[in-house]
Amino acid sequence: MSSASQPAVSNFIRSIIDADLASGKHSGIVTRFPPEPNGYLHIGHAKSICLNFGLAFDYYGKCNLRFDDTNPEKESEEYAQSIQDDVRWLGFQWDGEVRWASDYFEQLHQYAVELIQKGLAYVDDLTAEQMREYRGTLTQAGRNSPYRERPVAENLDLFARMRAGEFADGSRVLRAKIDMSSGNINLRDPAIYRIRRAHHIRTGDRWCIYPMYDYTHCISDALEGITHSLCTLEFEDHRPLYDWVLDNITIPCHPRQYEFSRLELHYTITSKRKLLQLVNEGHVSGWDDPRMPTIIGMRRRGYTPEGIREFARRIGVSKSGNTVDMAVLESAIREDLENSAPRVMAVIRPLKVVVTNFVAGKTGSREAGFHPDHPDFGARLVPFGKEIWIEADDFSENPPAGWQRLTVGGEVRLRYSYVLRCDEAIRDAGGNMVELRCTIDPDTLGKNPSGRKVKGVIHWLSGAHALPAEFRLYDRLFTVPEPDAGKDADYCKYLNPVSLIVAQGWVESCVKDAEPETRYQFERLGYFCTDRHDHKPGAKPVFNRTVTLKDSWVKGQITR
Ligand code: ATP
Ligand code: MG
Numbered sequence: 001m002s003s004a005s006q007p008a009v010s011n012f013i014r015s016i017i018d019a020d021l022a023s024g025k026h027s028g029i030v031t032r033f034p035p036e037p038n039g040y041l042h043i044g045h046a047k048s049i050c051l052n053f054g055l056a057f058d059y060y061g062k063c064n065l066r067f068d069d070t071n072p073e074k075e076s077e078e079y080a081q082s083i084q085d086d087v088r089w090l091g092f093q094w095d096g097e098v099r100w101a102s103d104y105f106e107q108l109h110q111y112a113v114e115l116i117q118k119g120l121a122y123v124d125d126l127t128a129e130q131m132r133e134y135r136g137t138l139t140q141a142g143r144n145s146p147y148r149e150r151p152v153a154e155n156l157d158l159f160a161r162m163r164a165g166e167f168a169d170g171s172r173v174l175r176a177k178i179d180m181s182s183g184n185i186n187l188r189d190p191a192i193y194r195i196r197r198a199h200h201i202r203t204g205d206r207w208c209i210y211p212m213y214d215y216t217h218c219i220s221d222a223l224e225g226i227t228h229s230l231c232t233l234e235f236e237d238h239r240p241l242y243d244w245v246l247d248n249i250t251i252p253c254h255p256r257q258y259e260f261s262r263l264e265l266h267y268t269i270t271s272k273r274k275l276l277q278l279v280n281e282g283h284v285s286g287w288d289d290p291r292m293p294t295i296i297g298m299r300r301r302g303y304t305p306e307g308i309r310e311f312a313r314r315i316g317v318s319k320s321g322n323t324v325d326m327a328v329l330e331s332a333i334r335e336d337l338e339n340s341a342p343r344v345m346a347v348i349r350p351l352k353v354v355v356t357n358f359v360a361g362k363t364g365s366r367e368a369g370f371h372p373d374h375p376d377f378g379a380r381l382v383p384f385g386k387e388i389w390i391e392a393d394d395f396s397e398n399p400p401a402g403w404q405r406l407t408v409g410g411e412v413r414l415r416y417s418y419v420l421r422c423d424e425a426i427r428d429a430g431g432n433m434v435e436l437r438c439t440i441d442p443d444t445l446g447k448n449p450s451g452r453k454v455k456g457v458i459h460w461l462s463g464a465h466a467l468p469a470e471f472r473l474y475d476r477l478f479t480v481p482e483p484d485a486g487k488d489a490d491y492c493k494y495l496n497p498v499s500l501i502v503a504q505g506w507v508e509s510c511v512k513d514a515e516p517e518t519r520y521q522f523e524r525l526g527y528f529c530t531d532r533h534d535h536k537p538g539a540k541p542v543f544n545r546t547v548t549l550k551d552s553w554v555k556g557q558i559t560r
């Protein structure tokens with residue numbers, strides 16, 4: 001499989017790899033995708049996955065999947081499993097077994113002992129608050145901890161006892177001894193081990209000290225022989241620490257870290273922590289709610305792996321801001337579905353039409369292909385009948401200028417069928433439109449009427465043949481482009497109250513046996529996908545609206 005259906009777009013990371021291969025610095029590349037199993041993956045992670053796995057694919061290299069499992073309280077097997085499913089669903093396969101930072105806990109510990117022996121790490125007894133105070137600020141140098149000059153032997157002893165569980169959680173840490181006056185706060189003696197009695201999904205209760213992310217990450221990369229360690233820009237200031245650790249331990253490999261900008265997507269949020277809040281507070285039905293920017297949410301909504309990979313290709317990889325409008329993602333999905341989804345008709349807000357001049361046995365039906373460019377998709381009969389459903393929005397008693405749909409006394413073409421004239425609109429006692437009385441021009445099945453032009457084409461269904469169906473119409477989850485802009489933004493204030501509308505309508509009976517996750521284009525309405533969980537073949541179909549059609553596709557597209 002290619003990382004995308006289109007040729008790769010060059011970027012600064014590819015240029016670096018090209019140079020490293022040309023100079024002989026590397027004979028092949030090894031990348032990794034290193035998620036923390038503390039939530040479900042989102043569209044930002046998809047960017048990173050497509051980058052890391054895509055590079056390995058294109059350069060005939062390898063990409064590891066490595067869980068950064070150093071925060072036991074927040075991590076779970078469920079998350080770890082979902083991440084593997086998501087990577088595979090996106091179309092990628094990691095090299096060999098899944099790897100875990102916890103597989104290296106023993107080695108990480110050994111390297112910490114080495115740093116202590118070299119006088120480059122010490123056990124500190126300051127409280128967290130004192131440590132913050134001693135750290136200084138961006139404009140003010142930090143101060144050395146009174147414990148900084150502990151003798152090596154004492155540090156070795158204390159560290160061994162930390163591991164043995166002699167001290168309370170949070171009472172001591174192991175710190176790298178670097179430079180408390182460094183302009184880079186990450187180098188002001190960062191903690192590399194902390195005491196935390198927490199059950200770990202892999203190592204159980206074997207450890208009560210856990211290595212910190214920065215310390216763990218570089219060593220894990222080196223142990224796996226990663227050549228290019230790609231991460232997002234907020235780690236740029238951590239790179240000196242990444243290099244310091246690897247420069248000061250006995251390890252034969254020193255991967256290089258390169259940073260690229262995070263993807264931010266308008267009208268949504270890309271942070272596991274915030275997405276978890278939406279789930280916990282019940283703003284969405286779960287991590288896989290089709291409005292969520294999670295990979296499983298997008299999957300349930302009907303997005304395709306090909307479309308997401310194409311999106312990643314289009315947004316590219318650079319160091320400059322990568323805030324992208326939802327429209328870019330939607331058009332990548334739409335373009336993929338345009339060619340791959342069979343086209344049928346559905347009516348979401350039905351209005352009944354009685355065809356008064358219908359003659360059983362005489363008024364005909366036509367066959368229609370499932371895709372104009374793919375005869376291989378096959379065809380079905382589009383049955384006509386005395387009673388048909390049309391979309392309520394396709395009729396107006398007082399149409400605006402330029403109206404090409406149905407009105408009393410006007411004509412439209414029924415897709416794949418006759419030209420229909422509306423003779424009368426019928427209202428009930430309450431004044432609600434309940435039915436249209438119409439006639440067809442019997443001479444227009446598959447041919448133009450003579451002497452006049454009928455411009456409008458609408459979709460419809462035969463009442464006697466259509467299947468009742470549920471349509472879940474999804475819209476953006478937030479009403480503003482940057483719901484979480486600003487540090488303490490209360491993004492829940494900007495939730496879109498109509499991000500989900502459930503409608504009961506009708507669909508062509510040819511979809512009757514569709515499996516879950518089957519995608520269709522409903523003509524003039526958009527792309528839809530049968531729900532992964534609630535749709536059962538043979539029962540009343542349940543469709544999620546994936547994305548509407550291009551605005552320009554048909555005048556008068558119905559989006560609600
Ligand atoms: P979150 O803030 O959502 O928890 P994270 O960066 O903490 O994200 P990790 O599990 O640590 O999540 O991420 C795994 C990889 O995915 C990292 O290499 C990270 O840089 C990358 N990544 C995460 N979010 C984005 C994003 N928005 N755009 C690009 N890459 C991302
Ligand atoms: Mg993280």
